[in-house]
Amino acid sequence: MRASLIQIAVEAGESVESRRLRIASLVREQAGAADLVVLPELWTTGAFAYEEFAGEAEPLEGPTYEAMAKAASDAGVWLHAGSIPERDPEGPLYNTSLVFSPSGELAAAYRKIHRFGFDKGEAVLMGAGEDLVTVRLPETTVGVATCYDLRFPELFRGLVDAGAETLVIPAGWPERRRAHWTLLARARAVENQAFVLACGTAGTHAGVPQAGHSIVVDPWGEVLAEAGSGEEVLTVEFDPSRVATTREQFPALKDRVLGLRTPGRRSY
Numbered sequence: 001m002r003a004s005l006i007q008i009a010v011e012a013g014e015s016v017e018s019r020r021l022r023i024a025s026l027v028r029e030q031a032g033a034a035d036l037v038v039l040p041e042l043w044t045t046g047a048f049a050y051e052e053f054a055g056e057a058e059p060l061e062g063p064t065y066e067a068m069a070k071a072a073s074d075a076g077v078w079l080h081a082g083s084i085p086e087r088d089p090e091g092p093l094y095n096t097s098l099v100f101s102p103s104g105e106l107a108a109a110y111r112k113i114h115r116f117g118f119d120k121g122e123a124v125l126m127g128a129g130e131d132l133v134t135v136r137l138p139e140t141t142v143g144v145a146t147c148y149d150l151r152f153p154e155l156f157r158g159l160v161d162a163g164a165e166t167l168v169i170p171a172g173w174p175e176r177r178r179a180h181w182t183l184l185a186r187a188r189a190v191e192n193q194a195f196v197l198a199c200g201t202a203g204t205h206a207g208v209p210q211a212g213h214s215i216v217v218d219p220w221g222e223v224l225a226e227a228g229s230g231e232e233v234l235t236v237e238f239d240p241s242r243v244a245t246t247r248e249q250f251p252a253l254k255d256r257v258l259g260l261r262t263p264g265r266r267s268y
Contacts, residue, residue: 001139004034005214005234009203010046020067027071038199039082046205047172050121057087073104082170092127108135116148140166140240147171150184165243169198178211190221219246
């Protein structure tokens with residue numbers, strides 16, 4: 001299986017419409033080169049451009065949906081279209097990921113569960129999703145998560161329990177915590193014996209330098225490919241059947257106890 005992670009910059013001065021056209025063109029360029037294409041988190045606005053969220057939010061089946069559905073169909077690829085600020089007509093904004101099939105049909109939508117910002121930014125401007133999402137591709141089952149979710153291993157355990165073999169994580173991760181990005185991507189791969197495809201952004205979002213360094217990690221925690229800090233399309237070939245082989249050769253997941261039952265508690 002071949003995957004292309006499109007690491008782009010979200011710079012001030014470029015309109016959302018212009019960026020949609022640019023991204024759609026990059027997706028189409030992956031025709032014949034990739035089976036799965038992954039975009040970063042909140043690439044229409046920038047993950048740290050909080051003041052843009054409300055003004056640029058769109059319904060699920062809005063202009064970004066339409067543009068990405070067509071790009072996926074034109075390229076004949078599975079497209080994880082990163083995420084958008086979604087405006088629910090009956091509720092708050094959401095940080096919502098969209099996954100399209102090679103025919104341009106919506107295969108899945110995931111509302112980010114863990115919102116970043118503590119008491120500001122995304123944490124107060126957007127609602128929290130509630131549902132774990134997996135998508136069955138011909139070659140593998142993909143578990144969907146977004147950026148800050150990477151810090152919460154229980155989410156990924158839930159995805160594995162739902163059948164996930166490949167974990168796809170779009171992000172807008174800051175440069176100042178880049179070491180965590182790489183460490184956590186490898187940890188999620190090792191502990192879940194799964195491939196991790198983590199796609200970040202380059203450039204600067206609202207004054208916050210981005211980490212870049214999109215990364216693909218195998219089930220043993222080995223880095224198969226890693227981007228630099230600038231704009232780049234990172235393409236890698238990997239064998240999804242290695243997940244089953246790894247889990248058979250080193251069946252650590254079968255020894256799980258906590259999470260499968262409620263342990264007793266003692267206080268001294």
